[in-house]
Amino acid sequence: MTLPDYSTREPQNLYAPIAYALAAGGKRLRPQLAIIAAQVFGADEEAVLPAAQALEVFHNFTLLHDDVMDHASVRRGRPTVHVKWNENTAILSGDQMLIEAYSHLAQLPADKLPQALVLFNKMATGVCEGQQLDMDFETRNDVTLDDYMRMIEGKTAILLATALQLGAYLAGADDAQQQALFDYGIHLGLAFQIQDDLLDCFGDPETFGKAIGGDIAENKKTFLWLTARERKSNWNTIGRALEDVLADYEQLGVRAAAEQAIADHTQQALACLDALPHNEYTDQLRQLAQRLVGRKV
């Protein structure tokens, strides 16, 4: 999948940050999921290209604005847009990225566009709602594990699920098949996010790429934090040494609970694939889910 060259558009100060944000690369996981989902039903990349581009530009828009809100200074090893330029640039170029996502979507065939737009809007709304819940959690003391699962479903899983559903829809899959891929994506996304939380605590410092314990240092309410809180009243991480917290996570069975949740959601993701045609593309989705359980970064 290629994206347009935004670096040559005017005004430069609007489009150069967009080109910069998109050039950072990343895994391009969302377009990949849309394309594989279409291939499951015999369509090719061409059929989903506008949706794949829209999903990738949208994802990078969320990263750009999230980095402003989180005051994050580094993204994929480079200064974030609001650091390299300034905050106003990050806000406005981010807004334009969201509009660009819809401009990509507008390239879809006219008969496919209305439903694709509905799915895309629902996803985008879910992502913003998830981001809001995440921000709310920082100051709330009554967050439950259920609240957390709802939050990561919005913030992470819906985008993966919708990428898959859109790919299937554009390839002519029926409602049940679309739903199966959507559900696969939700479970994949939940497993992915819990794995993220787990690696932050128990990842290999050699391969993880950043310092272990970042979430603990920030007292972030992760899957592990909330599971510990459910198992031990007055549980907290504030002012505690990393080793103590990790020891608690082992003793309270929190680490095991996270590993179990990842395995469960991976299993549920795989089960969703049973409703689909068996071919090399569903095999790819199967492998993707399995690789996830063992990933180190």
Place this chain on the structure above:
Amino acid sequence: MTLPDYSTREPQNLYAPIAYALAAGGKRLRPQLAIIAAQVFGADEEAVLPAAQALEVFHNFTLLHDDVMDHASVRRGRPTVHVKWNENTAILSGDQMLIEAYSHLAQLPADKLPQALVLFNKMATGVCEGQQLDMDFETRNDVTLDDYMRMIEGKTAILLATALQLGAYLAGADDAQQQALFDYGIHLGLAFQIQDDLLDCFGDPETFGKAIGGDIAENKKTFLWLTARERKSNWNTIGRALEDVLADYEQLGVRAAAEQAIADHTQQALACLDALPHNEYTDQLRQLAQRLVGRKV
């Protein structure tokens, strides 16, 4: 035109600021223009409602994010969203408003949606580009009057023009008729913005509603500032008393030039209407343009 009640949606912290921003009211000029344009061709409000809602929500989204970027603390007599809540809320709720605009648009009939989305995206891109140029002007010393006209065409006029074009398109008007209304909207928008610049200098303090000379105090590059710069080398406002600047504007013929430009664009707007059916709705558009020339606020 009604808008959904966002105040009851969850999460509250995402939607309450949206409800607040939309409850401030304002003139609802953009939906009005879309509706009148549709009425010119015999359609009713119903036919354009999703587009009218999308335009109004989009307009208020731009105000919300512009206020963050300008560090503006008051909007329509009330604290701005980033003052009443905080900056992150203003960014994220603004993002969601942009998505809501597209969700309204998605309610259009399937046969009308693809072209409406193209027009809307083009407009939204023009508005962001105009806002970027406006920000660029603050630090540029080589801004010409032509640059300025291009900037306000994006920042103000395109939105009015597209509201009219969308209304006409949805009512079944042909391309030439759509173009005539678009052009009317561009000239109306340009006249409107220059009038804004003029009132900031020569408005009646009794009726203007805010202090005279705000643009001068901020050394903003307005139509008047740039015309003065074209007529007198090294012309500037920095550190100068309001009375002196206004006296210059009179002596250099800058005030007269602004009045002439408003009259010219109003005349051009009216001329565009000649290509359209003559009925009570084109009369309303004629009156709207004429009222503009004499407005005090």
